Amino acid sequence: MWRIRHFEERVGRLKRGDEVHGLIHLSVGQEGVAAAVCGQLRDDDPVYSGHRAHGHAIAKGAPLDGVMAELMGRDRGICRGMGGSMHLVDRAHGFMGATGVVGGNIPMALGSALAARLQGSDAVAVVFFGDGAVQAGHFNESVNLATLWELPMVFVCENNGFAEFTPRSAHTKVERVSDVVAPYELERATVDGNDVGAVHSGFAGFLAAARRGSGPFLLECLTHRLRGHYEGDPAKYREAISKAEWQEKDPILRLQRRGVEEGWFDDSQAAAIEQEAVEAVEAAVEFGRASGFPAVGLAEELTYAS
Amino acid sequence: MSELTYVKAVNEAMARAMRADERVFVLGEDVAEGGPYTTTAGLAEEFGTERVINTPISEGAITGVAIGAAQSGMRPILEIMFIDFITLALDQVANQAAKAHLMSGGQLTVPLVLRTQGGAGYRSGAQHSQSMEAWLTHIPGLKVLMPSRASDAAGLLASAVADPNPVVFVENKTLYFKKGEVADEPVPIPIGEATVLRDGSDVTIVALSRLVDDALTAAERLSAEGTEAEVIDPRTLVPLDLDTIVESVKRTNRLVVAHEAVEHGGFGAEIVAEVQAAAFDHLDAPIERVGAPFTPIPVSPPLEDAYLPGADEIYAAVRKLVS
Numbered sequence: 289m290w291r292i293r294h295f296e297e298r299v300g301r302l303k304r305g306d307e308v309h310g311l312i313h314l315s316v317g318q319e320g321v322a323a324a325v326c327g328q329l330r331d332d333d334p335v336y337s338g339h340r341a342h343g344h345a346i347a348k349g350a351p352l353d354g355v356m357a358e359l360m361g362r363d364r365g366i367c368r369g370m371g372g373s374m375h376l377v378d379r380a381h382g383f384m385g386a387t388g389v390v391g392g393n394i395p396m397a398l399g400s401a402l403a404a405r406l407q408g409s410d411a412v413a414v415v416f417f418g419d420g421a422v423q424a425g426h427f428n429e430s431v432n433l434a435t436l437w438e439l440p441m442v443f444v445c446e447n448n449g450f451a452e453f454t455p456r457s458a459h460t461k462v463e464r465v466s467d468v469v470a471p472y473e474l475e476r477a478t479v480d481g482n483d484v485g486a487v488h489s490g491f492a493g494f495l496a497a498a499r500r501g502s503g504p505f506l507l508e509c510l511t512h513r514l515r516g517h518y519e520g521d522p523a524k525y526r527e528a529i530s531k532a533e534w535q536e537k538d539p540i541l542r543l544q545r546r547g548v549e550e551g552w553f554d555d556s557q558a559a560a561i562e563q564e565a566v567e568a569v570e571a572a573v574e575f576g577r578a579s580g581f582p583a584v585g586l587a588e589e590l591t592y593a594s
Numbered sequence: 595m596s597e598l599t600y601v602k603a604v605n606e607a608m609a610r611a612m613r614a615d616e617r618v619f620v621l622g623e624d625v626a627e628g629g630p631y632t633t634t635a636g637l638a639e640e641f642g643t644e645r646v647i648n649t650p651i652s653e654g655a656i657t658g659v660a661i662g663a664a665q666s667g668m669r670p671i672l673e674i675m676f677i678d679f680i681t682l683a684l685d686q687v688a689n690q691a692a693k694a695h696l697m698s699g700g701q702l703t704v705p706l707v708l709r710t711q712g713g714a715g716y717r718s719g720a721q722h723s724q725s726m727e728a729w730l731t732h733i734p735g736l737k738v739l740m741p742s743r744a745s746d747a748a749g750l751l752a753s754a755v756a757d758p759n760p761v762v763f764v765e766n767k768t769l770y771f772k773k774g775e776v777a778d779e780p781v782p783i784p785i786g787e788a789t790v791l792r793d794g795s796d797v798t799i800v801a802l803s804r805l806v807d808d809a810l811t812a813a814e815r816l817s818a819e820g821t822e823a824e825v826i827d828p829r830t831l832v833p834l835d836l837d838t839i840v841e842s843v844k845r846t847n848r849l850v851v852a853h854e855a856v857e858h859g860g861f862g863a864e865i866v867a868e869v870q871a872a873a874f875d876h877l878d879a880p881i882e883r884v885g886a887p888f889t890p891i892p893v894s895p896p897l898e899d900a901y902l903p904g905a906d907e908i909y910a911a912v913r914k915l916v917s
Contacts, residue, residue, distance in 0.1 A: 334666060368699030377698035384665060385698065389689050395655040396690060399662020399670075406619065406644070406668060413662075426685075429655035436650065590696040591734050593703040593758040 289319040289484075289540045290565035292343040295352055298569050299342070299359060303519040307577075308359040310372050311388075313340040317482075317514035320539030321446050322347040324487035325414060325507075328495055332409065334384045334400035336393040337416040339374045340446075340513075341386030344416050349381035356572035362579035369582045370590060382411075391424030393417065394443075398430055401439040401503070412498040413441040420451025422465050434504040435472040442494050443469075443506040446481060448513040453525045465508045474504055481509025482539040485546070512537060595777055601633055601770035603744035604709070607751035607780065608634070608671060612641050615669060618755060621647040621656060622673030622709075629675060631711070631770050653679050657686035657708070661760075664706040665694060669755055677712035677726045677764065684729075691760040692735030703758045707751070711765040713804055713854060714902055720890035723898075725803070725855035730762050731831050731864065737785055738832040740764040742806035744774035746829050749783030757785060766803045766854075788835035790842070794822035797912050798842040800865055801827060802853040805884070805903065809852055812908040821916050831861055839865065840872045847878040848915045852908050857885025882911040 296314040303312050315322065318340075326335065326347035337344040345355055350366060358365030359373050366378055374388035384400060387393040397415035404411040421427050422445065434441060445465045449456050462468045466476040475494065479486040487509055494505035514534070516523040535541060544558045553561075598606070611618045620637055626648045628635030638646040649656040653674060660672040674680050680687065687708065694702040714723035730738050737759055741747045747765070754761040791806065792813050801809035806827045813823040824842050828835055843849050849869055851862040862883045869881060884907045892898055 334662075336662075366699065367697060367701065370699045371697040375693075375697040377694075377701050379698065379701040384662075385694065385702065387690065389685055392658070392685050392690055395658020395686065396662035396665070398655070399659040399664070400666040401662075402659060403663040403666035403668045406663075426654050426658065429650070429652035430658070433650060433652060433655050433659065587696065590700050592737075593695045593700070 289323045289543070290562045291352060291568060292319045292322060292346050293540060294565045294569045295346060295356070295572070296342055298573060300515070300519050302573070308373070309361050310374070312359070312373050312519040313517065314515045314519065315340045315343040315513070317538070318446055318448060318511045319343050320484040320543070321444065321481045321487055321509045321511060324484045325444055325491050328488070328492060329382070329414065330411070331380070331382045332411045334382050334397065334411065334413045335416070336384050336397040337386040338390060338393055338418060338421065339386065339388050340418065341376050342373070345376045345378055345383050345386065348378065348383040350376065350378035350383055352568050352572040353575040357576040357579045360576040361581060362576055363582040364575070364579035368586060370586065391417065391421040391426040394421065394426050394430040397441055398434050398439055401434070401441040402437065404440060410499050410501070412495055413439070414444055415441070416444050416446060418451065419445060419447040419449065419456050419465055420459070422468055423459050431469050431472055431474070435474050438503060440498040440501055440503040442491065442498060443504060444491070445506065445508045446511050447508055448511050450513060450517070450526065452517045466506060469506055474506055476506040476508065478508040478510065481511030482537050482542060484539055484543045595775050597773045598744050598776040599771050599773050600744040600747055600765070601631055603748040603776050604633055604751060604765065605635060605637070607748045609637060609640060611671070611752060611755040612637070612645065617667065617669040618671065619645040619647065619668065620671045620673065621649055621660060623649055623651055623675050625673055629673065631767060633709070634673065653682035654686055657683035658690065660706050660708070661686055661691045661694070661704055664704045665702045669705050671707045671709060671755065674708060674710040676722050677710045678721050678724050680710060680726065687730070687736070688733050692733045695759070696735065704760045705758045706760045707754045707763055708760065709763045709765065711767050713766040713768050714891050714898060715768045717893050717895060717898060719893045723891045725853065727764050727831060728855055728859060728861045731861050735760065736832060737761045737830070738764065739785065739830050740803050741829045742769065742803050742827050744772070745776045745780065746783060746789065748776050748780035750785065750829060752780065752782040753785050756782065761785070764803070768804055783829070786830045786833040786835055788826050788828045788838040790824060790826050790838065792823065792825040794824035794846065796821045796823065796846055797848040797850065797915055798824045798826060798839065798846045799850045799852060799908060799912065800839055801825065801908070802861065804854055805852045805908070808905040809908050811905040812912065815909055816912055821912065823912060834865070834868070836868050836872065840869060843869055843873045844876045847876055849877070850882045850884060850908060850911045850915065852884035852903065854903060855885055856888055857883050858888045860885050879915045882915055884908050884911050
């Protein structure tokens with residue numbers, strides 16, 4: 289989680305220096321969901337995400353170097369500089385793709401789940417999306433289809449209460465995403481997405497069942513997006529959370545406090561983990577800076593597969 | 595060789611692909627029942643409903659399902675029952691399938707065949723009759739096929755299934771029950787190769803889909819009057835076999851491009867632009883286009899008949915060039 293946090297905070301600074309490109313959507317504050325879900329998956333479990341995808345990709349195993357170089361538009365980026373922040377893919381680790389169109393990722397996860405079934409694999413597909421995607425047609429079509437076909441997959445909704453600039457209450461009468469899908473009678477749960485343990489255990493049960501071939505499941509994680517919708521968003525539509533309140537809610541600090549209390553590690557070990565993350569992120573920045581830009585002809589070369 | 599309807603040729607091509615490769619499966623609305631034109635008839639009986647999958651009427655989601663399965667190692671053949679309904683799937687087609695290979699830096703491929711059909715003539719009105727291929731030819735990353743003969747449909751569908759890219763295969767409902775000679779074991783036809791269906795020295799007619807037969811009819815009439823038309827069916831729109839067309843125009847010095855789609859912004863405009871750039875000095879007259887007028891398609895029989903371009907319009911266009 290520290291790797292995701294420091295990666296994204298560094299990306300925010302790089303954006304101000306114009307070293308990373310395009311629209312940058314950070315998940316600072318939501319890292320607990322990515323870590324608790326992806327940490328339990330295998331490389332052959334296909335994962336899809338949306339436009340706020342850095343954390344999911346990194347948690348699934350994508351190398352910091354390649355992701356950073358990708359955001360910088362470099363040839364050694366994980367997608368050779370062709371995808372950028374909103375379209376990360378790391379096929380080797382089963383990160384099948386982020387998509388910039390809200391909701392567009394959801395049906396593709398069903399396709400990967402169907403493929404797993406047809407291939408006789410016990411892989412489980414996971415799709416991350418925000419509460420804003422729930423009002424999209426693709427979500428509703430996909431929940432219907434996934435339940436009808438009983439696909440081995442988990443829908444993971446990061447409900448941060450805001451769809452872009454707008455509070456959930458201004459987009460729908462249904463507060464909880466788990467209530468939206470109630471008529472389909474799929475197994476579902478709503479958990480505190482800033483409580484890593486709660487996300488972990490909520491997801492673990494669904495994953496085990498999906499691994500045995502049942503599904504789908506929906507895990508709604510209530511969380512908080514600390515920054516604006518995108519880097520540069522003045523976020524005038526909401527009041528910033530107070531520092532004191534955030535200290536209580538921050539999923540990383542919460543897990544760290546718990547870890548020390550439970551004796552999993554001590555303060556100095558926790559600090560060492562964070563320091564290791566800071567150094568890895570700096571190395572990624574240097575990796576990106578050292579990589580050249582792709583040749584102009586690469587776009588034409590990659591438009592069609594041969 | 596046997597005489598087969600176009601729809602049977604498509605149907606058998608799918609069955610052959612499914613027999614040859616267990617990664618191939620079919621999904622779409624009512625496909626297990628054969629669909630409204632029997633394109634998938636008998637497939638569920640042979641391959642089971644695990645591989646011939648009926649879907650709800652959710653074009654966006656089922657297209658996404660096909661893409662996800664394709665990039666996870668399967669070879670889906672997705673049917674969108676009417677091309678008019680592809681509007682509901684365009685996010686998945688244009689934003690996901692067409693771009694996945696490039697956006698992933700080559701990590702993902704989407705070997706998906708999206709079969710659909712268009713065309714007017716059945717009095718079905720403006721939402722079940724359109725020719726929308728130009729919408730698709732404008733999207734880099736897609737291949738777009740539009741064969742007019744049963745044998746070409748069989749050979750091109752085999753190539754489409756084997757292709758690592760998303761391929762849109764556009765059929766025409768009025769061609770479905772026309773018969774043609776099809777080899778018992780059709781040889782795959784390379785994507786991107788036009789076919790010359792009639793040799794001629796006075797004018798070249800490039801026609802798409804249903805208008806290929808109309809072009810041949812017009813050519814016979816012109817021949818009786820001493821004008822010999824060469825008729826070319828590109829079969830593939832993207833990638834376009836421009837060489838075959840340009841080589842012909844350099845001999846005939848005149849070109850008519852004909853399709854059923856609305857002329858305004860139609861794929862014919864692209865062919866015209868390419869040919870004039872490649873063979874401007876060889877042209878003895880401005881290139882003529884034949885296409886539908888710039889209106890939605892009416893239901894009323896005399897109005898639909900008036901709307902549809904055909905052999906008369908192609909004949910008139912040629913006469914304009916050679917008179």
